[in-house]
Amino acid sequence: MSTDQTPSADVDRIVADAAIASAEWKKTPSDARAAALVAVGDALDARADELVALAQHETHLAEARLRGELKRTTFQLRLFGEVLAEGSWLDARIDHADPEWPMGAPRPDLRRQLESIGPVLVFAASNFPFAFSVAGGDSASALAAGSAVVLKAHPGHPELSALTTRVVSEALAAAGAPPALFQTIFGTDAGVRALRASEIKAAAFTGSIAGGRALLDIANARDEPIPFFGELGSVNPVFVTRAAADARGEALAGDFLASVMGSAGQLCTKPGVLFVPEGAVAVERLTDASALPSAGPLLNDSIAQGFARSVARTRDHEGVAVAAAADDAGGTAPVVFRTTIDRVLADADALLAEMFGPAALVVEYADEADLIAVAGRLEGQLTATIIAEDGDEIAPTLIGALAQRAGRVLWNQWPTGVSVTWAQQHGGPYPATTAVGTTSVGTAAMGRFLRPVAYQGLPDHLLPDALKESNPLRIPRRVDGAMQLADR
C-alpha cells in the first residue's frame, strides 16, 4: 500500500465506507467480534520477526523493547476479546414497568445498553509503533466497541504502518469482518479532512499538546462536535519524602534514572521531575554523569528538535543548573537538571513543562510541606508518584492532593511500564487528557467509543439480545436497580 499522502477523494470514500462497515460491525455478535480481535493478535504474533525488524529500522528503538511492546499489543487485543465475552461492557440495565413508582407517575419498562458510537478516527503515535499505533489500544478498543476504524498513520514509521495494516486487514477479512472495517490513511491533511467528515463520530490521539490541541479545536468546531480523546502530555512528578530519601537514597536515584532514560525518555509516563530533600544522597548520585546512558538517536527529527528546544528552555531558566549531562553531539543527549522548590513555585508553568526525551529536573526542598503547595500547582497529569515510608505523616494529604490532579497515583513504584488491566487508568485532567473522565489504556478504554441507548416498551423479540428478559447472552445486568451476576 502507498504511504504517500492520501488524496482527498480517497479520504472521502474511506470515511463513507467506514460508516457502512461500522453499522454492519455493530450488529455483529460479540463473540464474533471477539474472535476477530484474537485473530488479529495471532496474525501479528505470527509476523513478529518481520514487524519488529521494520520497527527497529524506522524508530531506532531497541529490539527487546519492541518485542515486548508487540507482545503487549497482541495481549491487549485478546484481553478485549475476553471483555466482550464477559459482557459488563454493555452496562445492561433493565427497569421493569412499575405502576407504583414513587416518583409520582408509573414507571414504563425501560432497558438500556451501551452501543457503538460509530466510526472512529485514530491518530497513531510515534513513540509506541505497536501499542499506540496501527493495531494499538485505540484501534483495539474501538473495534471491540463495535466501531469501524480509520487509522491516520504516524509519519515516523510509514512502512511499518503499511505492513501492520495489511496484517490486520487480512486477519479481519479472514475472520469474516465487513470490508473497510479497518482502513489506514497517510498525511496531516488527510487526517484533518477525516476529522471534519460527518461520518466520523469520535477521534483518539496520543501526542504533543500543540498537535493535540489543534485537532481538539477542529473536532469541537464541527457542525456536529464529536468527542476527541487526546492524551497530550504529562511531567509525571515524583515526590520523595525525607524519610524515604534517608532510607533509600542511593537505590531510588538509580531506579529514577532507569525510569527516566528507558526508551530514551520517549514515554508519556516518563517521570520528568523529582522532588527530593536538600542535600539528600540521591541528589549526589544524580550529579554523576557516568550514571547516564550515552546519547543515541531519538524517534525522529521532529522529536529530536522538540527535545532540544525544551532542554534549552530549561537550561536557560534562571536558577536551573545542569546536574549531570552525557556527552552531547547533537543537543539530544541525556541530561539531568537541578533547581529548588522556590523556583518551581515561582514559575511552575515553565519548570513543570514536559521535556519529551532523556531529561529530568531534580528539585530540592527544605520543607516537606512545600510538596503539598506544589501538588496544588500541577496541571493535569497522567501519573504522580510518592516515594515514602509507611509512617510518613504527609502521605494521606499528599495522596489526596495528587489524586485531584493525576489519573494514577503510585506508591514506591515507577510510572513507566503501564500495565494493561481492568483497573488501569491512563488519563487525567487536561492537558494529560482532553476528555478527563476517560482512559486510553486498560479495559475501560472501550467506554470512550460507546453511547447509551434506552428502549422503552419494546416487545421482547425486538429488544437487543443483551436486554431480552431471559438474558440469552448470560451477562451481568442491573435489574430494577440491583446488580445481578451472569448466570453461566
Added chain:
Amino acid sequence: MSTDQTPSADVDRIVADAAIASAEWKKTPSDARAAALVAVGDALDARADELVALAQHETHLAEARLRGELKRTTFQLRLFGEVLAEGSWLDARIDHADPEWPMGAPRPDLRRQLESIGPVLVFAASNFPFAFSVAGGDSASALAAGSAVVLKAHPGHPELSALTTRVVSEALAAAGAPPALFQTIFGTDAGVRALRASEIKAAAFTGSIAGGRALLDIANARDEPIPFFGELGSVNPVFVTRAAADARGEALAGDFLASVMGSAGQLCTKPGVLFVPEGAVAVERLTDASALPSAGPLLNDSIAQGFARSVARTRDHEGVAVAAAADDAGGTAPVVFRTTIDRVLADADALLAEMFGPAALVVEYADEADLIAVAGRLEGQLTATIIAEDGDEIAPTLIGALAQRAGRVLWNQWPTGVSVTWAQQHGGPYPATTAVGTTSVGTAAMGRFLRPVAYQGLPDHLLPDALKESNPLRIPRRVDGAMQLADR
C-alpha cells in the same frame, strides 16, 4: 437574597469558595452525602405550597403539573441517596499484583475508583422550574458525585430560584455540609464569567441550541477545556406504521396531541413530528381545530418570541399547510401543520427543526420504506418513537436506524413524562446533547461529574475505603476482572 446580576467580584469569590467546599465534600463519606440529599428533598417537600405558588406565578404552568414536578424533584434527590449507598457508582476495580500477567511484564497492584471531578456550574432551565432548575437533576447528580455546585439561575423564575436556594442551603447546612457547597448566581455575564473560571471543572446546561452552543464553545476555548454537558434540542419524531394507523388511528391522534400540547408543548421530549400514512384516519382527526387546547401564556417572552418565529418559518415553508390552528391572538396559539415526506426528505434541516411550544408537524407518506430514509437524515435526538403492530416487518430495521440517532427508542408509548430510573437515558448525539455518551436524567447522570483515579501499590491503610482489601463499604467491585456483589 438578591436576584440582581451577580457582580464579577462576587462570582470570583463564589467559585473560589466552591473549590474549597468541593474538596471537603468529596472527602465526606457517601452515607453523609446521601443523608444531606434526603434532607434537601424533605425540606423542599415541607415548603411545597409556598414553592408551587411562587412557581405558578412566575412560569404560568399549572398547579398540578408543578406539584408533580416538585415530587419528581424530591424523589430524584432521595434516589441519588440510594445510589450512593449501593456503591456501584464508584465502579471500584481491584487488580491484585500478578507476576505471571500474560502481557509480558508483572502486573502491579492497581485499584481504581471514580471520584468527583470538582466544582460544577449548572445552568438552570426555564421549562422545569423544579426538575431542571435550582434543585434539579443536574444539581442533585453533581452533589451526589461529591461536587460543589454553582447554580446559574434562570431569569424566567428568579424569586423561585432565590427561595429554592435558601431552602437547599439551609437543609445542607443543617445536615453538616460544608459552607458554600451550593451557591446561586444571577445573570448571563455572571454565568459566562463562572464558566471561564479555572476553579470550575464541568458545566451542565439545558436549553436552546443557540445558547447551548455558545456556552459549549466558551468551555472548549478555555486554557483547560472542561466537559460541557448540554441538552440542547430535539424534535422527537414519531413513526406510525400503516398497520398501526389502520388499527388505532383515532386513538393515536388523540394521544399524540395530548403529548404535544402538555405543558403548552414546552418539553424537550415533545413529539414535534408525526409520520403517518397518506389518508390515514389520524390525519383527519388532526385537522380538527376543536381538538386543540386554547391558547395560553408561554413560560416567558423570550420563549414566546422564539416559538412565534419557528411557527412562522414552518408556515411559510413551501408545501406546508396548516392542518388545524387554535384561535391565535399573539401568534403563540396551538397549531398543527401538515406536509408530505417528499418535502421532508428534500429539506430535512428546515422541516425537522424544533418548534419549542404547542406546535407539531404531521408528515404523510405513501411508501413505508421512506421512514428508513428519514431516519437516516435525522440529527441527534433525545427520543424517537415507533407506533406499530407487533408483526410489522419494518420494525427491526426502523429500531436499528433510530437507535443510531436517538438516546431513547419508544414502542407504542409517548416520549413526554421522562421517568427517573436506573435505565433511563436522556441524551443523544448532537444537538440532543453536547456530550453524546451521557444522560441528564436517571441514576447514570452522576457519571458526568466523576473521573477515574487508579492507585498503584498503596498500602491498604492509605487506600480510599472503597478500595481497601476488606471491602469495608460492602459495595460491588470488580476484582481481578470478575464482578463481585456486595457482601451485606
